[in-house]
């Protein structure tokens with residue numbers, strides 16, 4: 001990992017900067033003030049295509065080189081973005097077929113951003129060309145420490161494109177996958193409703209039909225579209241690796257974004273980064289109004305942590321936050337200001353979870369175009385906004401803390417799968433069944449126990465984890481089934497796990513398919529319902545609910561029933577160390593179950609109030625008060641001494657304890 005130039009710490013603070021938005025005369029002063037705030041990294045360039053190539057083949061790299069010189073001259077390390085999220089007007093006019101196409105069959109045109117279809121071969125060639133030109137000209141610049149490919153793949157709903165190029169690409173992809181059309185017909189079950197094809201060239205994209213298209217057809221279109229993101233990204237990484245060696249290549253992913261398999265795209269990248277907008281994300285996330293009200297100015301206490309852990313896993317241990325919210329954003333339905341101190345808290349929390357760099361979006365608020373309401377570290381007139389001072393404070397905190405070291409591996413793992421989210425979206429069976437809500441609820445239950453969590457993909461090794469939670473995974477790949485069998489930890493599998501094959505069929509042995517032996521049961525019926533039909537569940541002498549989904553399971557001989565629905569069906573079963581949850585539990589039931597399993601797995605747990613969270617990195621235990629009330633943390637935490645803060649934490653405050661370990 002490239003080290004931050006400050007010796008006091010092994011992590012760094014960054015900022016997103018747009019030199020092309022500001023007169024050249026202010027660049028040097030901007031750079032100086034960045035250093036003054038403790039910033040050592042700057043991301044630039046990711047939307048600048050119209051300034052890098054104003055007309056076809058007429059490059060202008062002069063301004064970029066001067067900007068790099070200024071930033072490097074100030075000792076700042078640059079992350080250079082490739083500009084492919086914003087193809088210029090002349091290119092779109094020359095190649096209109098590159099536009100993404102909506103489900104309604106209409107092209108999504110020029111005048112904002114991300115107006116391209118991942119499948120379009122001509123656009124990929126244009127991307128290779130501009131990235132090559134850029135890397136040839138500046139790839140060896142000593143100021144550049146990393147590259148960012150494109151910007152937020154899939155943002156604005158752009159992974160699925162219903163274009164002709166996508167249709168042709170999909171046919172190719174299906175031919176590769178199935179070889180013979182008979183194999184595809186068999187796998188998809190096309191005998192149903194006479195959907196059989198005679199040739200791959202007869203297959204259209206799964207839209208525009210009279211009613212629901214075959215779920216297997218849609219599952220494959222998701223897989224195909226996801227593969228196009230990885231392939232599109234690879235076009236750029238191949239060029240950059242050749243022309244700008246020794247630099248990390250990364251991409252900035254998003255919040256709760258499931259449309260493509262990030263683990264696949266990460267295979268060509270060195271570091272996973274993500275864009276953290278706590279308040280905007282809480283505003284658009286489905287959560288009860290009281291919860292949103294309590295955390296409206298601080299953010300959900302688990303949402304940022306969830307993504308830190310998700311992307312640390314996707315990045316094979318290496319992750320950054322590329323864009324951190326500095327104040328109100330512009331894009332949620334409502335855009336609140338954060339409580340003072342939160343910009344610092346979100347920064348420290350990222351570092352606690354292992355972030356190498358915490359970078360803020362953006363240096364100065366833009367007085368023009370779409371994001372005028374989006375705060376920055378500085379106001380449009382250049383004077384410091386509140387976030388500037390909080391970033392300064394963060395850099396003082398880092399200096400006080402000293403090197404943070406590597407985060408220790410967690411003992412609890414949550415297995416996360418993008419494919420699972422597609423399957424559950426394709427046939428939800430109940431409108432309120434949501435993969436991400438199930439996964440996030442399990443994560444929250446672990447975090448309320450004060451546990452550090454690794455979020456791992458379906459291909460991860462599970463040895464060494466004392467507790468493994470699988471929120472819900474319709475198709476359980478063989479490799480994962482084998483890992484769960486041999487991992488040795490306590491396992492909890494949620495509803496619908498193992499209920500479909502890779503081709504979206506019910507397994508021959510019924511759900512949970514490949515986990516039937518491990519879990520010791522089979523599922524014979526499921527039901528979904530609205531909140532008013534919730535099914536009461538008895539567990540540990542109390543009554544809870546399955547609030548949207550339940551299953552009727554037949555336990556095998558030797559499988560214990562640990563909880564039952566009020567009407568006498570198994571709700572939670574155990575066979576050895578493997579548990580199955582036969583429904584979607586309410587928050588309190590899930591908390592009880594996870595607490596009990598964590599205890600049985602030998603993990604030391606806490607019972608944290610709603611807003612208090614903790615994470616350990618090296619020999620420091622971070623404690624965050626997301627509020628909404630001040631908290632006395634002494635009943636929950638003991639440590640040798642405070643490296644930051646104290647036992648009483650105001651809402652939005654942070655304490656860091658030195659631990660023995």
Ligand code: GAL
Pocket residue numbers: 151152155275277323329330331361371374
């Ligand atoms: C991100 C994006 C940035 C900016 C920001 C505003 O999604 O990468 O370019 O638009 O949101 O919050």
